[in-house]
Amino acid sequence: MKVIQRNDVIYKFKAEMPAVERVNPGEIFKVITNDCFFQQVFREDQVLTEIDYSRLNPATGPIFVEGAEPGDLLKVKILSIEVATKGVAAVVPKEGVLGNKVSKPIIRVISINDGCCDFDGIKIQARPMIGVIGVAPAKEDGEWATDSPWKHGGNMDTTDICQGSTLYFPVRQEGALLALGDCHAVMGDGEVCFTGLEVPGEVILQVDVIKGKATTWPLLETHKATMIIASGDTLDHAIHEATNQAVDHLKHSLNLEWENAYMLASLSVDLKISQVVDPKKTVRASIPKSILSTEKLIRSI
Amino acid sequence: MKVIQRNDVIYKFKAEMPAVERVNPGEIFKVITNDCFFQQVFREDQVLTEIDYSRLNPATGPIFVEGAEPGDLLKVKILSIEVATKGVAAVVPKEGVLGNKVSKPIIRVISINDGCCDFDGIKIQARPMIGVIGVAPAKEDGEWATDSPWKHGGNMDTTDICQGSTLYFPVRQEGALLALGDCHAVMGDGEVCFTGLEVPGEVILQVDVIKGKATTWPLLETHKATMIIASGDTLDHAIHEATNQAVDHLKHSLNLEWENAYMLASLSVDLKISQVVDPKKTVRASIPKSILSTEKLIRSI
Structure with a gap:
């Protein structure tokens, strides 16, 4: 099984991106993903403003899918998502639904064991999901930083993008150019404070190409x-x-x-x-x- | 079991409303509800503009709950919802998420049998719910037409307000003054076209009073x-x-x-x-x- 390593990342989905790997329709492969901070945040006493902000939201890839052409649909089946045993959540003033009530940044490092996230003794069942996943956009749609969602996918932060689900992306460029990252061990619908439980991960995918079936948005x-x-x-x-x-x-x-x-x-x-x-x-x-x-x-x- | 009939209705939730029935904490009773049109719409060839608009969204009640005082929480357990065997859905120009694309009003009368709604042969499993349910608001909150939701409840149109669920309303007036109507045989989250499957219904409720536990919004x-x-x-x-x-x-x-x-x-x-x-x-x-x-x-x- 091919493995795409987590150092091969993009920070923008754009029409032209050099592929780091090539896979065939039907092929099963593994993608190693970074957390949204590129693992720069790992202690609760860190100062968030001191991390390298140019390395936020890395997406591993892009992966060229043989035979995928503009006007096709790229089928991406999520066979499994394994996440690390520690994740990070944070609040920052002005961020999220209630950001105006946050007086200071707080980082929490949260352990994940046996499918359970331990938040100060409060047990939350892990439900691993992929935050950022997408393909190269149409040229006329411009470039999309990986922190934003749009028609190419991107930072959709959708809890149902989880093991057992299948995504369908409109292919806009030769080879589709799939990239992904920003797994969450768990997140509520809304992601109200602006982070989920951010974790590095290992995602096993199977891709396929459905010819001549373009959609406007991902399915x-x-x-x-x-x-x-x-x-x-x-x-x-x-x-x-x-x-x-x-x-x-x-x-x-x-x-x-x-x-x-x-x-x-x-x-x-x-x-x-x-x-x-x-x-x-x-x-x-x-x-x-x-x-x-x-x-x-x-x-x- | 007391039965509150569907001719005893309000069209506004307000601080002062004469109760049509009184029940005790723990009591189980039945409320007969009208559909949102007060059953005025029952044929597909009707002209929607010709119905009496002053009779839209009737809520049966109000029901005085003994011992409920301002500052308490009224607990309302929904023991069952039975809906009629026919319901009505409609689209109207300018209404709903895509109202600008509706060229003319259309009424559909849809049969409901054995828990199944038949939409031109497309079977939708019925999931009966209560659209409008609420209590008298605080005087300073003013009057609320039954077509609107607010802190007193009202037209919350929430699919989870169904059999087996329990509502908790902040009591603002002596006796709480509960009223309800506008059942739907089925509705999607969002109610995108502006109607669910609108039906008369029979709702069996059990109320209780939790002293001194006021919330801002219904739970x-x-x-x-x-x-x-x-x-x-x-x-x-x-x-x-x-x-x-x-x-x-x-x-x-x-x-x-x-x-x-x-x-x-x-x-x-x-x-x-x-x-x-x-x-x-x-x-x-x-x-x-x-x-x-x-x-x-x-x-x-």
Whole structure:
């Protein structure tokens, strides 16, 4: 199994990026990821302003997927996520939903053992997830720092990007150019204080290429649903995008009038908050598989 | 068992409302509810503008709970929700997330049989919920039309307000003055087109009074979590309120420094969208019981 090491990183998703590895459709490979601080924060008495800010949010890659061409969909199945036995959370004045109430930065180093995060004796079940994962954007979409989510993926900070889930990215460049990092051992929907439990990780992925099926935003398949992950300057913008796409998928897949698809979405699609603290906000519109299978949804694109 | 009939309704939650029935703490009773249109819409060829708009969003009640006084918490356990065998959904130009794309109003009458809603042959599992439920507000909070959510409850349109859940309302007036209506046979989180599957219903409730434990916003207890249901002019406002309350509950219940409680919320509390289409938007901050039990949370208020 190929292993992509954590020193091969990018800090921007852009159209042209030199690939550090090449994989074939169907191939299973391992990606070693850094935490969002590039492991610079490891003691509670560190001064956060003294770390190298140019090394925040590294994404390991990019990985060239043979046969992936603009207009295709890159399928990325998350076979497993293993995280380190220690992670870091932090609060910083002005950051997060309640940043105006934070008087001073605080770092917490939190141990993770047997799937359990120990926060001062409070046990939180670990639910490892990938914070940053994406592909090269279209040239006209510009460059995207890895701390931001957008149509190429990026810092989507979505709890359902976890073991057993499958992502589908619109391929915009030859080889797709996949990169990922910023795993969290656990995070609540919203990521309200602006960090999850930030950890280095080892992610095993399997990629595939679906020819000629481009979407606007990444899709995420879980056991129960297909989700459109959309971002925007505000939550309202993100919700508008995600809902619009969900209604279009229902319309085309189920052969409905648009108004009926809109109504069906109101009855069956769940809008879920991913994160509200990054440069752009992210939500997901979750279409239950009991209404529409992922396969049928993708077939109708 | 006392039965409160569906002709006894209010259209505004306000400080002074004549009670239509009185119940004791611990008492189990049935409330017959109207759909949000007061059953005026029942054919697909009806003209929506011709219905009586003064009769929208009726809430059955108010019900006086003996012993409930300002500063208490009213506990309302939802023992069951039975809905009619037919419901109504609708789209209207300008309404909902994508209202600008709706060219004409459309009404759909949808049958509900054996727990299944039939939308043109698409089967949606019914998940009955209460759209409007609340108590008399504080006098200084003014009057609230039943189509709006606020600190008294009201049109919270929250899918988790379902059988098996328990609501906790801050009592602002003698007897609490509970009223409810607007059941949905099913609805997605967000209620994106502005209606769920609107149905008349029969709700069996059990009330209790917890003395001297006032909250700012209603709480909702499910099998797995305690949720703060907060509303605001924007989603951001609602999220700020819900997060702030969740962090305060974690701080007081678990005896944490505020900054640690904020961090713990980021790792464990899920922000969930309730609805994005009413005059005010509603979210819920969900604190898992594995971190903090509802009982302990309420004890520390």
